Amino acid sequence: MKIFSREQIYEGDKLTIERQQISSTELMERAATQIFNWMHLRMQGAQVPIHVFCGIGNNGGDGLVLARHLITHGYNVKTYVVNYSDKRSKDFLINYDRIKTVTKAWPTLMKSEADFPQIHPDDIIVDAIFGIGLNRPVVDWVKNLFRHFRATKAFTLSVDIPSGLRTDEVPESHDDVVWASYTLSFVSPKLVFFLPQTAKYTVQWEVLDIGLDQEFLSATETAVELIGKYEVLPIYVPRDKFSHKGQFGHSLIIGGSYGKIGAVTLASKGALSAGAGLVSVFTPKCGYNIIQTAFPEAMVYTDTNEEIITDIKFDIVPTVVGIGVGAGTDVKTINAFEAFMKHNKAHLVIDADGINIISKKKALLKLLPENTVLTPHPKELGRLIGAWKDDFDKLHKAKAFSKKHKVIIIIKGANTMTVLEDKLYVNTTGNPGLSTAGSGDVLTGIITGLISQGYNPLVASIFGVYLHGKSADIAVEDYGYQSLIASHIIQYLGKAFIDMFKQPEEQQPPEEDGEE
Template sequence: MKILSAQQMRMADEATIKKQQITSLDLMERAATQIFNLIHSRLQGSQTLIHVFCGIGNNGGDGLVISRLLVEHGYNIKTYIVNFSDKRSKDFLVNYDRLKEVSKEWPTQLKSKEDVPNIKGEDMVIDAIFGIGLNRPIMPWVVLLIKHINSSRGFVLSVDIPSGLYADRAPDDPEGVIFSNVTVTFQFPKLAFFLPETGIYTQDLEVIDIGLDHEFLTTTRGIASLIGKRDVLPLYRSRHKYSHKGDYGHSVVIGGSYGKIGSVTLATKSALKTGAGLVTAYVPECGYAILQTNVPEAMVITDDDDELAEIDLDFKPDAIGIGIGLGTSEKTIKAFGEFLKKNTIPLVIDADAINILGKHPDFLSHLPEKSVLTPHPKELQRLIGEWENDYDKIEKTKVFSKQYKCIVVIKGANSKIIDEEQVYVNTSGNPGMATAGSGDVLTGMITGLMSQKYPPLHAAVFGVYLHGSAGDLAVQKTGFEAVLAGDICSHIGAAFLELFKTPNVEQQGQ
């Protein structure tokens, strides 16, 4: 699924109005009616008091349509106009008059902090104050209103986007944004819903189809792509009956040091479970018995006693994952630098290998094209420097990816896969995966996919999704707190099977 910018969404509205020969008022009625239908299906006539806060632009117009439909269906509502400006959009004014025609109680005008209404914890709030057109800081009294709504503990539904949140940049005041229980957004999700700094403002997301112009939507390239099961399923490569292990490649996992052999064990096992035909672990001597005992299916090559002093392969593998548990001693740094100079195979680079690149940026020029780097935020910072906000982080990562012709996986909730200008946002995974060794499993998975001749970008996108899916399956058995990296690894097979499961009717309605 695409993620469009605010400007692209406005263009989609314009194309729809022109192609379908409708008015903007018709489109507003269509979109707001869809939200009303969702609310009506959930509340089913409940007499919960519903507070509808409307701005004075088109988002407020949506709110007025919802208010009118709620009144017509007998709901108990109070409508408020948040007067932060003297200007009104034309469609707002038309819908304001339409609401007055059907409502016994006209909307309450809010003009200052003294007008803020009482909201009880058992009430519902519909937030239609600001939409994606917000482009300037909010007036102080409106910020106070937003804080009041947040502190009320009432259930909050936001129309299209939580008020105070920009679609394409960080908020001016983190406290001046509605915290929504659910955001019902039009046609496509916004990037803001999937970034650590801005995703916190909505607990649940509903995307509704409002019938925007199909041609425009299919021919417009979004600012990012949202990755779910339907997006990764076409990437899957099935196996034929007469295949053998040589058809699925030879992965090498390089890393480990004294006390950090567990990371290589996890990565090695994950590469095997993801389908690599052969996997070799290249570790210091101290890891030999551990690997041979815990992953008997793998081969093991050893180097120096407690850390790697030389990385020298006398064969050509199909994929290499490097850095997990590697350490950053001088001799290991030297070994890694020498290895980069002679290696031509695209790499999956993680952990200490990334830390070494951060300290020795001259090594970056030796990265094979389309290598995949999998940093967590601190490791990414060592590569690209500090960023102002999550949007800036993505832009700087794009620059880094272009400069070194590499793919960067920014690990975390909704991990981002960045290949130059392309941004992919993952949808699988859960907070239980924030545990030691989870990233080592991901490194092994991407390496295993690359050894099977998945192109590096496909391996990164597919691997990140499968990794999150395995975590989702694991957490169903353990709960968030008890998930271990080994649990994620042990559910890789189930994650593959999950790709081909069809949701039942009840699930599809959720």
């Protein structure tokens, strides 16, 4: 799913009005009617008090249209205009006049805290105060209104975006924004719904189709894409009946040190379970018996050193190399890593101490093949790209780093993001159970295994992140968040592949009682 920017949405509105020969007021009516339909389907006439708070711009106009439809359908509605300025948009004014035709009183005009209404926890708040076009500081009394909403503990539904939240900034204070229970977003979700510092402002979200011009929607390239099942399904390459392991590449996992052989074991298992034809492991001598016992499907090469990697030598030609997991940053290991990089011709996936080594010795960045995949956790990312001010600054720095060094960066998190230059891919799978030792090693292995089969590094990264999260989503049903471990991700990876082809279960109508 494309995530359109604020400027693109404005352009889409403009083109839709021109091509469909409608007015902006008619487009507003269409959009707000979709919100009404969403509410009406769920409420079915229930007489819960609904408090609709409208700003004086186009988001407020949406709120007025919604309130009018709710009133004409018999709902218990109280409408308020949050009068934070003397300026009003044209479409707000048109709908301000229209709502008077269905109610005996004008909406309540709010000018200060003295006008705040009493709201019961069982009531519903509709937040239609500010939209994506907010370009001014929120005045203090309106911020206090936001706090008032939160204090009531009432269900809060935001129109398009929680008021006070901008599409490209992190709020200075959490009191500057409405905390929505649910947001109905026009056209596409907003990037801020997926960032750690801003996702908290809406518990859930849903996209409403407001009928924007289809040619615009399909032809417009966006800088951000949301990745789910229907985005990865076309990526999958099925296997021919007569295929054999030689067609699916040879993955080499390099890493491990004394006490950390589990990391390469998990990564190599992840690579083979993701579909690599062959998997070899290069590790210190202490890892030989462990890997041969724990993972008999792998072939093992060892260093002459018992405890750390000091000299990387092997007699195979790998398709792809996953390097760094559990390797440590001993000087001898750093030297071995550099010597390997100077002669390597294969695709690279670099994780953990591989990233730490690069961070210590930035000259190694010049040795990275184009589209090398880097999979850092947050602290490793900070060592790589530098400290950031907030989530948007982090994305800016990651994009700049990717563009400069021609690498792919995977920013791990609740919505793991894959970055290639100015393009961002936001993953939708995964859960808190992934916050466990070794899950990153498994991800490195999965991406390595996908590249091994012929998926290009970007596609392998997007697909691998999705499968990794989906496997955890399936596994968590059996183990819960706390008991999910990295090995379960590998164990359930096959089910993640199979799940791509499952159709949503059709709901059966309830059986009716009848007389015999």
